[in-house]
Amino acid sequence: MDRTTNLLITVLLAVFLVGLGTAGYMVIEDWTIMDSLYMTVITLSTIGYGEVNPVSQPGRIFTLFLIVMGVGFFLYVIGNVVQFLVEGRIRLILGRHKLDKQISHLSNHYIVCGYGRMGRALCRYLIQKGLKFVVIDKNEDRIPVMNTDHVLYISGEATNEENLVKAGIRRASNLITALGSDSDNVFLVLLAKGLNPNIYVVARASQNASKKPLDTAGADVVVSPFDIGARRMAHAILRPGVIRFLEHAFADEDTDIHIEEIPVAKSSKLVNVTLRESNIRQDYNLIILSIIQKDGEMQFNPSAGTTIGADQRVIAVGSSDSLRRLEVALNPH
Structure with missing residues (x-):
């Protein structure tokens, strides 16, 4: 009753x-x-x-x-x-x-620290992509929201080592810091790297002065929403066509044009095969924008004679169905 x-x-x-x-x-x-x-x-x-x-x-x-x-x-x-x-x-x-x-069974998952406007929007994108993640947020008022969104979460300070361990940081592959305070983000990056040196950390910087401390603390990528917003507005004026294309490529719900980064596994049949011989353009109707080497060097607009190597990452643009088929070919499970 x-x-x-x-x-x-x-x-x-x-x-x-x-x-x-x-x-x-x-x-x-x-x-x-x-x-x-x-x-x-x-x-x-x-x-x-x-x-x-x-x-x-x-x-x-x-x-x-x-x-x-x-x-x-x-x-x-x-x-x-x-x-x-x-x-x-x-x-x-x-x-x-x-x-x-459920959290204890996760591995190679994402940890999102902060479920404010940015954190919640980010989690929606992770859900769209079918990725596993855990949220850590100290604001108890957000618990009903997280329950409604059906996300796995831990209520508490993200800068608390115990909460990070509960979130499975030693098994996680990525950590995203979206806390409101830059000082908390810096401390969180230091703590996360200490618990898992191999974890990939994306950190939010509210102030330009915080970018260097976050980078020094070990963040792999530092993102400033204000800088990105300013550049987006400038490009909308200077390069409206480019911005329109990128919006189509990243707006999943509005179009079937997507840009994806796909890792190349050693077990792939396309390893040591040139782009011309792979027939990616003909068989998958995709355009290869770039190939990222093992050392992080990015090769833009690779030629037809470029060889696909293991542990590289391929950036391609095309329909979601074609990208899924290419992912199966490059990274078979």
Whole structure:
């Protein structure tokens, strides 16, 4: 039975008992409505201020009946309150246990620190891509939002080592710091790299002065939303066609043109095959924009004679279906 139904039943019972008692005294004792109502209320509440008028034998029997009904009613109310508190606590404990169990089974996942506007928007994109992630956020007001969004989360400070360990940082592949304070982001990067030196960290910088400390702390990529926004506005004026193309390429819900970065596994049949021989352009209807070498060097617009190597990463543009087929070819599981 839900809360609304319980509340409705409680109100109806209270109205019924008060009405029954008032009507009973009016009929049995021939009292006025105010005297009957007063006697009913003090009887049901077991206050016992005394009888307003002398009570006859039938009236006393009716009063005993009313007292029993009143005690039963209050026991019902107390039972509902206790049930609500206990069930709520049990539900909270079981829900937390389920979340912790799911988090403990994750590996090669993402950890998103902060579920504000930026963090939530980022998580939506990760969900679209089918990626596994855990959120760490200290704001308890955001717990209902995270529950509604069906994300795995840990409520607490992201700069707390225990919370990072609970989030599986030693098994995670990426960490994204989207905290509101740059000093917290710097400390978080240092702590994360200390717990997992191989984790790939993307850090948010609210101020330009924070970029160097974040880079020094070990962040692999430092992103300034304000700088990106300013450059985006400038390019919208200077290169509107380019911006329109990039928006189409990254707006998943509006178009079927996408840009993806695909790692090349050693088991791929395309390893040590040139782009011309791979027939990627003909078989997958894709354009190879760049190939990233093992050392991070980026080769833009590779020629047809360029050889695909293991542990490289290929950046391609095309439809989502074609990109998925290329990913299977380059990185078979």
